[in-house]
Amino acid sequence: xxxxxxxxxxxxxxxxxxxxxAEAEVGDDVYGEDPTVNALExxxxxxxxxxAGLFTPTGSLANLLGVRTLVEPGDEILADSLAHILxxxxxxxxxxGGVTTRTWVSxxxxxxxxxxxxxxxxxxxxYQVSTAAVAVENTHNFSGGRIADLAELxxxxxxxxxxxxxxHLDGAxxxxxxxxxxxxxxxxxxxxxxxxxxxxxxxxxxxxxVLVGSHPRIAHARVLRKRYGAGxxxxxxxxxxxxxxxxxxxxxxxxxxxRAAELASALAAVRPEIVDPAAVQTNIIVLDLSTLEIDAxxxxxxxxxxxxxxxxxxxxxxxxxxHLDVDDAGAERAAEVLSGLLxx
Ligand SMILES: *Cc1c(COP(=O)(O)O)cnc(C)c1O
Numbered sequence: 001x002x003x004x005x006x007x008x009x010x011x012x013x014x015x016x017x018x019x020x021x022a023e024a025e026v027g028d029d030v031y032g033e034d035p036t037v038n039a040l041e042x043x044x045x046x047x048x049x050x051x052a053g054l055f056t057p058t059g060s061l062a063n064l065l066g067v068r069t070l071v072e073p074g075d076e077i078l079a080d081s082l083a084h085i086l087x088x089x090x091x092x093x094x095x096x097g098g099v100t101t102r103t104w105v106s107x108x109x110x111x112x113x114x115x116x117x118x119x120x121x122x123x124x125x126x127y128q129v130s131t132a133a134v135a136v137e138n139t140h141n142f143s144g145g146r147i148a149d150l151a152e153l154x155x156x157x158x159x160x161x162x163x164x165x166x167x168h169l170d171g172a173x174x175x176x177x178x179x180x181x182x183x184x185x186x187x188x189x190x191x192x193x194x195x196x197x198x199x200x201x202x203x204x205x206x207x208x209x210v211l212v213g214s215h216p217r218i219a220h221a222r223v224l225r226k227r228y229g230a231g232x233x234x235x236x237x238x239x240x241x242x243x244x245x246x247x248x249x250x251x252x253x254x255x256x257x258x259r260a261a262e263l264a265s266a267l268a269a270v271r272p273e274i275v276d277p278a279a280v281q282t283n284i285i286v287l288d289l290s291t292l293e294i295d296a297x298x299x300x301x302x303x304x305x306x307x308x309x310x311x312x313x314x315x316x317x318x319x320x321x322x323h324l325d326v327d328d329a330g331a332e333r334a335a336e337v338l339s340g341l342l343x344x
Pocket of ligand 1: 057140
């Protein structure tokens with residue numbers, strides 16, 4: 001049996017989720033007539049402390065629409081240098097939204113409000129680019145599933161509001177932050193003007209994200225979604241999977257976190273320099289392989305030959321992600337295989 005730790009996107013819908021999809025009541029969502037989509041949108045909006053929601057096929061699109069409602073073409077959004085919106089959305093914000101960006105660097109992956117607050121230029125006049133928004137990612141994917149500290153997010157909100165700058169929260173894995181900290185998703189959500197949440201990551205739905213915000217913002221995003229060609233019709237079949245995931249797969253994220261922590265500890269016991277278990281807060285482990293004799297791709301290749309799949313983030317870093325389809329036995333097997341390779 002292969003243990004696939006490349007990403008929490010690899011999960012497959014369970015039989016129960018599939019039957020919820022099969023039984024979904026549907027209508028034409030471009031006409032606003034799909035009751036299941038409408039139910040999902042209002043449920044996620046309330047869950048994240050906002051008035052309205054919009055179902056999208058991907059998290060990238062939810063981010064693109066959210067950011068585009070906050071930032072006019074030519075203005076900028078500030079983001080962490082490892083932000084998913086800048087590193088893994090193929091330049092969509094620039095190509096399709098005309099949005100420009102500047103980045104700050106978080107040396108150990110920890111979010112500090114002072115970084116964007118120091119960089120903001122809310123009114124650049126006719127010489128400098130104006131800062132329209134700041135993006136935060138919670139949890140932070142490429143920093144190893146780091147949780148942004150609530151006090152720092154509050155500091156960001158206070159500073160940006162005073163300057164008339166918006167906040168976008170890429171909450172692809174906000175449910176992981178919520179389960180790990182016990183802080184409500186609405187508490188996090190209210191500190192941003194637009195928030196995206198992925199249903200297709202650890203929550204286990206096959207497809208879908210939801211963008212939330214105020215009624216006018218979401219109405220604007222709805223127009224943009226159709227313009228980009230993503231107005232879907234009987235999408236309730238997909239939204240039903242999201243509703244099922246919210247009912248059944250949120251609390252269990254704690255199991256993924258526990259397995260990631262155990263896996264990180266097992267690897268650190270062999271090679272303490274490759275991972276600090278204390279830094280593994282949710283379901284993602286980033287390994288620093290710079291002290292190995294082999295590069296990350298070779299390491300991943302050797303692991304794959306032994307049935308454990310991981311992703312290569314750079315020549316010296318690899319990522320392991322625990323999820324719904326990896327049980328205790330799978331996590332233990334991964335720990336055994338990877339420790340064996342690291343011991344060599
Ligand atoms: C996965 C992910 C997204 C969205 O990705 P899609 O593949 O487009 O659904 C957005 N932000 C973060 C942090 C992610 O990990």
